[in-house]
Amino acid sequence: MxxxxxxxxxxxxxxxxxxxxxxxxxxxxxxxxxxxxxxxCNLPTFGAYRGATTQGQNEFHLWQGFIITAIFVGVITWGALFYAVFKFRRRSDQIPEQTHSNIKWELIYTIIPVLIVIGLFAATYVSENQIDSVSSHPALRVTVVGFQWGWKFEYPGGVTIIPKGSSYPTLELPQGKTTTIKLVSNDVVHGFYIPEFNFSRYALPGVTNYFDFTPTKTGSFVGRCSQLCGLYHAEMLFNVKVVSSTDFSNWLSAQQQKVTA
Ligand SMILES: [Cu+2]
Structure with missing residues (x-):
């Protein structure tokens, strides 16, 4: 028991x-x-800005997708490589079994990379179309002129912002509203670049580029020329100031009154 x-x-x-x-x-x-x-949403930024505009955030998510895919591919590839190196390392002088082709694995390692490339291409196509789409009824239209060596911002009502002395010009934008930028160059190729917007576009002589910004948060950001455009290229800095839509209206009316006065 x-x-x-x-x-x-x-x-x-x-x-x-x-x-x-x-x-x-x-x-x-x-x-x-x-x-x-x-x-x-808490995934790392992988060295990019999160984007201070809806367009910039779109670009940022595309970047995250690319990096995560690259990590996935890297882990699989390096994993397979090290597995083969250690598992089938030379142990004796005996020649291992000799085989030729493996249709199943050849199909797998052909189809999966092709699918990854198609996926990345499709994601890029969708994102780039959204980022490059220009609103037919934007809240504001601003013309940006690049010249050797500075930037000029032209607002409705004859308001023009240019560099003054040693101070750089400020591109003022309303938060939560879509602004269409018309970008031109007076002389050579410049690059209109706002790092925190994850956005850069050529300012080309004889070519007009249009794009939208819809800032998601207020604040000040740095802008610069991203093309070596001559002797004082390094001086081609500008500021971007995003303010609430009310503050922006007040600022623009004050500027317009100055013009009429
Ligand atoms: Cu420049």
Missing amino acids: QLVESSAETCRSEKIKPPRFGLRKRNLVGLLLGAMALSA
């Missing part, structure tokens, strides 16, 4: 044995991946 009891005890203790480490590890990895997926 005692023997039976003790064997039952053993069975019970076997039953409540903790799960094997492998299983726990799998659960942990699943948990981590799930947490990452659920907190996608």
